[in-house]
Amino acid sequence: MSLLGTAVHAFKWSLLGEAASRLVGPLVFIILARVLAPQDFGVVAAATVAISFSEVFWFNGLSRALIQHPDDNPAAADAVFWINLALAAVLAVALLLAAPALAWFFGDPRVADVLRWLCLQIPLAAACSVMTALMQKRFQFARLFWIRIASTAGPGLASIPLALSGWGYWALVAGVLVGQMLQLLLLWHFSQWRPRARIDRALSADLLRFGRWSLLSGLLGWLYGWLDAIVVGHFLGSEEMGLYRTGNTFVTVVFGMVFAPLMPVLFSLFSRAQHDVPRLREALITVAHAIALLALPIGMGLYALREDVGAVVFGAQWTGVGTVIGLLAISHAIGWIAGANGELYRAVGKPYVETFTMALMIVVYVPVYLFAIRSGLQAFLDARVALSALALLAHVVVSWRVIDIEPRRWVRSCVWAGTAAGVAALLVRWLDRAPEGLASGPLLAAMAGVLAYGAMILLLEFSFLQRLWSILRTRSPAQPAAELPRG
Template identity: 45%
Template sequence: MAVIKPSITTVAFDVITQSPSLILRLRKSLDLCSAQQTVYLSDGKAKSRIDSSMQLIHALKWSFLSEIASKAIQPIVFVILARLLTPEDYGIVAAASMVISFSQIFWEAGTSKALIQYQGDRNEAANAAFWINITLGILVSSALLALSNLISENIFHDPRVELVIDVLTLQVMLSALTSVHIALLQKDMQFKHLFWVRLVTVAIPAIISIPLAWHGKGYWALISGTLVGQLMQVLIIWQISYWKPVVGIDINIVKQLSNFGGWVATTGLLSWFYIWADSLIIGLYLGSHELGLYRTGNAIVTMIYGCIFGPLMPVLYSHFSEIQTDRERVRTTLFKVIQIITFLSIPMAVFLFTNASFISNALFSEKWKGIELVISVMALMHGYSWIIGANGEAYRAVGAPANETITMSLTLVFYIVGYFLSIQHGLQAFIWTRLALALAACGAHLWVAKRVVNLNIIPTVTYVAKISLVCLPLVAIAHALQWSNIASYETKNILIDIILLFISLWAVERRGLIQTTLTLVAKRHLK
């Protein structure tokens, strides 16, 4: 019989990821443990579960620090570059990045996700994945160089895009050299190592791009920073990684990785259309200037949400893969994750929507006129889209990536039709249509989660509706205060929004997530 001391991190993880009934049992257990300070386990499985929870929280801490560090640098760099460059500069880079991102689907082929999920010989699997990526990277790079002229002239109608695509082709091979190493670090939950890699490779592009932009190099400042940062990532990853490739591959493992990776790659292709199809259509119909406005405004919102929720995804996938055989545990974990994301993402969306004018005036100059609308509507779109952000990680972890692929295929049809119809009426109509389509897609993904992991839809929708009803009326209140001149300055509006959101959320969740968090903090101090 093993004896271990109770850990607040273990309890915190279970509160986040387990069902309410289990939370209640854990609270009672904690009360008993406060006197004895020991927990007796009768089998190794329970101990393994706590060890798994501890490992997850440790990984989540470093993953979160990685995102915080990178996002602390990126907004500063972004603001400086936005004042030195034009929407057109960003539009040209966005067009080329769109193509490079599309190519990643074919050279990466889902092997990284397959490697993380693979339960056999890790070294043999890693070696197979590495040589698959290198081979496909060479083929894809050659295709990009051959087609760059055709793409720039017939799709983006801008000859400057051709040379940018040619130069950024180097990024394909640099990424192929590190994708397997990064997947192995994620599989082992070695996010502490990834933290330092992310920190260095985010800081170095800033050192390169800002001086070049200051000296009038335009979009080449962005490109140079990207390539130097990618090169540094290769050097650091190969230095710290314990694994190195060897010549030769196991054909059977290649087949296994390809079967799983094929679905992941197909999902990646569909994800590309979700991420880039809107930009592609804007660039095709409206030009580089509007594309720069849209991509940059969307990037601001993406950075904000990515800083909060980005660290969760790689850690959740690794954890879901670890508990994939326990479907009930996967279900309860996913439900609790959705609750926490909803509690944070919808209030953030409302706050950004009501204060988009202040953000655009603070960050951008007059040449960026029109970006306020993009920021405000995209804030709502991302806020609700993130509610189902962890669903795909759960599907892939339990070995059912096809479900996400099929769902995205069906909903993508409506996205494309909506994009083409709305773009005929200009950028404003397009942006609002983008929001409406995202809301409809959330419902489809919740239905799929019900089928795959038996997620309870009614409690999930009820919780989303509750938080929405609390937050959305604050939009009208904030505007009413502004119109009545009670808050004459935008900074006062921001303060009022924060206070109103805090009071409303406290009133709704004081006996839910907030009470649970405070209980944990209190127990930790008492201990």
């Protein structure tokens, strides 16, 4: 079977796992949002800032190096496991000591107690990282599918009854810990690998050389992903942080349902073809084109129906969440277009390229965020959309210089999707706000927008859709897959 065919088959299982988890996850999320208040989510989000920082060390550091390592060597997995576990112990102790300072930073003493309990998650996540990386390396996404389903349902079974019983934000904490423990137990059951009490120093040094750049990129990615919530929480308080972070989580769930399964498959795919740059170049621009066809209409559609989505999903107590959802949807749609670039840079042994790009953007993001937040949440959201467009431009320039993808190819991959999505969003907005005699309601307006967009894309992108279909029609590893052009 071809390399692309293997990836397509793995992507189908990864997509099923992501879809299943993101069907259960959002349902739990919506139920909890209707029971709990924005402040409850804000308190937990403030503590999660620190926990998510710790996760960078294993999910974006040595675990990436383990996937990229050309040999399926058990000694490499042993080294990553023990290094990650040692880092987890150090980070857990450091965060326990830093809990009062973090609570002071966010102006809410409740954050300290929440962080102390969530520190239990750190060693559990570190232990999970190696088994997950090995399954991704071996394209065992079918096993990961079942693990994702069970470990996603677990937090809901714990959180919802506790929330209904009046536990408040502690219901969210309990759900996180139950989900992490369940994931570890399932990975241990399904994984054929078991850690041995030894470390190959030479191999560890080799992994660390690659992992340091991937880790630095991950740390910048963490700052890139959490800087906005940190700024909102510090300047506007827990309630506004809860509103902002919950709206952002909803948007992330929507986009993640479609695109998150693609990333681990792409990294494994690119790693196998890391020396065939022309082939990788064509694969990346094809992926970006396909992402644009889906991301831009999703973003503009959520923006057009932002008030309706906020009211239906979250209810009356979440006033203002519709505006957050609409503008962040545009921001996420723009950002996902270059979402696969970092996977390619890491796969070809150049993780420092993404690190450099992200560091450059952080230098711009920090002063813009600090300036915009002083004018309130609306100005901050507007700034986020503008910065996403600027970040996409930076990624286009970097890909041109590093792997020779000309900017006009990025423009071609986005222009028709952006045009069609814009026209469809205007139609949706007009129908949703039409005079009383012509009013169709948000559901019918959304359906009209989907039909209009589909018709325009079928007309404007017919040849690309044919090509994409020839790739996606691979049904099993026994069947040959269509190859991407080689440049």
